[in-house]
Amino acid sequence: MTYTFAEEVLSARAGAEAKAGDYVSAEVDLVYITDASATSVLDRIEELKDTSPADPDRVALVIDHYVPAPTAEVARIHGRMRRFAGETGAVLIEQGEGICHTVLGEMGLVEPGDLIIGADSHTVTYGAYGALAAGVGSTDAAVAVTTGRLWLEVPRTVNLVFEGCLPQGSTGRDLALLLNRTMGISGAAYSCVEIWPGSSGLSRDDLSAVCNTSAEWGAKAAVVSEPKASPPVEADVSVNLRDVVPQVALPHSPHKVRPAAEAAGTQVDLCFVGTCAGGSLSDLRQAARVLKGSRVRPGTRLLVAPGSRRIYSAASSEGLIDILVGAGAVILPPCCGPCCGALNGVPDDGETVISTGNRNYQGRMGNGESDIYLGSALTVAASAAAGKIIDPREVLG
Amino acid sequence: MLTFTGRARVLPDAVNTDYIISSSRKRQIRDMDRLKQYVFEDLPGLPGGSIEPGDILVAGYDFGCGSAMEIAVDVLVASEVGCILARSSARTFYRNATNAGLALIIWEGGCVAEGDKLTVKYAQEPVVRNESKNAALQCSKVPGFITLVVQAGGLIHYVNSCGMPPRGCLQ
Numbered sequence: 349m350t351y352t353f354a355e356e357v358l359s360a361r362a363g364a365e366a367k368a369g370d371y372v373s374a375e376v377d378l379v380y381i382t383d384a385s386a387t388s389v390l391d392r393i394e395e396l397k398d399t400s401p402a403d404p405d406r407v408a409l410v411i412d413h414y415v416p417a418p419t420a421e422v423a424r425i426h427g428r429m430r431r432f433a434g435e436t437g438a439v440l441i442e443q444g445e446g447i448c449h450t451v452l453g454e455m456g457l458v459e460p461g462d463l464i465i466g467a468d469s470h471t472v473t474y475g476a477y478g479a480l481a482a483g484v485g486s487t488d489a490a491v492a493v494t495t496g497r498l499w500l501e502v503p504r505t506v507n508l509v510f511e512g513c514l515p516q517g518s519t520g521r522d523l524a525l526l527l528n529r530t531m532g533i534s535g536a537a538y539s540c541v542e543i544w545p546g547s548s549g550l551s552r553d554d555l556s557a558v559c560n561t562s563a564e565w566g567a568k569a570a571v572v573s574e575p576k577a578s579p580p581v582e583a584d585v586s587v588n589l590r591d592v593v594p595q596v597a598l599p600h601s602p603h604k605v606r607p608a609a610e611a612a613g614t615q616v617d618l619c620f621v622g623t624c625a626g627g628s629l630s631d632l633r634q635a636a637r638v639l640k641g642s643r644v645r646p647g648t649r650l651l652v653a654p655g656s657r658r659i660y661s662a663a664s665s666e667g668l669i670d671i672l673v674g675a676g677a678v679i680l681p682p683c684c685g686p687c688c689g690a691l692n693g694v695p696d697d698g699e700t701v702i703s704t705g706n707r708n709y710q711g712r713m714g715n716g717e718s719d720i721y722l723g724s725a726l727t728v729a730a731s732a733a734a735g736k737i738i739d740p741r742e743v744l745g
Numbered sequence: 746m747l748t749f750t751g752r753a754r755v756l757p758d759a760v761n762t763d764y765i766i767s768s769s770r771k772r773q774i775r776d777m778d779r780l781k782q783y784v785f786e787d788l789p790g791l792p793g794g795s796i797e798p799g800d801i802l803v804a805g806y807d808f809g810c811g812s813a814m815e816i817a818v819d820v821l822v823a824s825e826v827g828c829i830l831a832r833s834s835a836r837t838f839y840r841n842a843t844n845a846g847l848a849l850i851i852w853e854g855g856c857v858a859e860g861d862k863l864t865v866k867y868a869q870e871p872v873v874r875n876e877s878k879n880a881a882l883q884c885s886k887v888p889g890f891i892t893l894v895v896q897a898g899g900l901i902h903y904v905n906s907c908g909m910p911p912r913g914c915l916q
Binding site: 361372375384385387392395397414421484485486487488491495500533537688689690716 | 759761763764767768769772775787806807810811812813814815816818819833835836837840841844845888889890894899900901904905909910911912913914915916
């Protein structure tokens with residue numbers, strides 16, 4: 349009998365043999381909530397008879413969406429999170445530490461084979477750490493906080509196999525965008541995507557970008573298998589990485605993906621490097637590589653939000669922050685930034701944005717009268733310097 | 746058994762959570778009674794005007810894709826949507842609807858037009874009829890545990906009355 353990764357993890361966490369399609373009650377290794385979901389989760393916890401965490405060490409509250417608090421209302425949400433953590437002993441990740449999908453992994457709170465849930469759809473990012481990590485709603489999160497358990501259907505599995513290596517100028521984010529086009533909105537619906545990187549040499553940052561984006565394919569989770577492990581005899585989806593060129597998603601869908609060259613020439617007003625999809629140290633290195641000795645074109649603005657304090661600090665030590673600031677970028681604190689229109693950096697009516705974020709629905713960044721393109725940090729930085737979308741290979745030589 | 750009678754409100758495919766309620770509205774407006782006025786505001790071409798209490802949403806494929814935020818379900822509950830029929834649904838949305846006690850049924854075939862009168866009997870084998878066309882809609886079975894949670898009025902009520910099931914397989 350062979351088991352998929354999801355079956356293995358959920359059988360272990362349910363203490364019973366479970367196959368795809370079975371319903372289980374499973375023990376959760378970590379549940380996290382953010383300031384975007386805290387009100388809803390904490391309200392629901394108060395509706396439960398038993399309101400104390402089953403195991404406070406397995407509960408994390410992350411202040412990452414609205415950082416620092418822009419209004420008194422948000423300050424009250426942050427205050428409530430701090431009090432809950434203080435009273436229960438749950439783990440508090442303060443503002444400025446970074447984005448939940450980045451910082452918990454850095455802190456060593458995510459182990460291979462863990463069952464992790466977060467009240468945010470991009471929780472799937474932790475598949476890059478070998479965890480079965482799924483985004484859930486507030487009620488699931490509230491019940492998991494107080495009981496330590498989650499009900500779920502064991503997902504089926506989609507095997508995604510990579511061959512070859514990415515060419516110069518292409519990144520994990522380009523691969524992720526291309527996969528949005530291949531997989532569509534439900535290509536992995538209620539599946540665990542097992543990613544077989546083979547000898548592609550993709551970094552954890554690249555693979556995090558791919559796992560992150562699996563949320564857009566309807567995946568329950570995505571997980572990266574051991575680099576040396578042999579992939580299944582039959583891949584459900586295989587990608588030859590040598591063919592991946594820089595990609596952009598056109599407004600207003602992350603699935604409307606074309607080679608960047610096809611969108612070249614589109615004037616951009618606002619450029620953004622950051623988020624759980626594109627705020628890694630690799631992303632900042634890419635942006636700095638393009639902007640070294642160059643400047644953001646007058647009339648164009650560039651915002652950069654490092655994914656975590658650790659990334660910010662490393663980028664600073666490497667001189668990347670100096671390069672970006674020197675080029676005209678505005679550096680935001682480590683947080684979700686303008687990705688979901690929750691904070692500074694809202695575009696004006698009629699403006700065009702290019703972002704390393706994962707979603708570009710109409711109105712996503714807080715103004716329905718703007719167009720959002722998505723691309724890699726190389727593409728975003730190169731477009732910022734040019735004042736228009738360009739294929740970054742043009743400036744990388 | 747839960748039963749619903751209401752007017753069909755036909756929605757296109759791929760109605761994502763941002764189209765159910767926009768990210769910026771949900772940040773700006775905490776009061777659910779005010780927020781519910783903006784349901785589907787960015788959805789191009791919602792026929793028949795705003796959602797009325799008792800309406801039955803008849804969605805296409807991939808209903809509720811996008812964010813995992815439960816507010817997309819909360820705002821439909823606040824709008825007093827009776828139940829949802831969808832050709833398919835994003836899993837997080839399906840879970841959230843279940844956990845909120847909002848019945849969501851996957852319908853596989855049959856004909857529904859905007860404004861048709863529908864009756865729904867929600868159970869493991871749901872029965873959905875289009876009274877306006879005097880025809881049945883074919884629907885998928887609903888897993889047993891999900892019907893229990895929905896019939897309890899959502900997971901909070903279920904856990905408060907029965908407790909969260911211990912580790913193991915669920916029926």
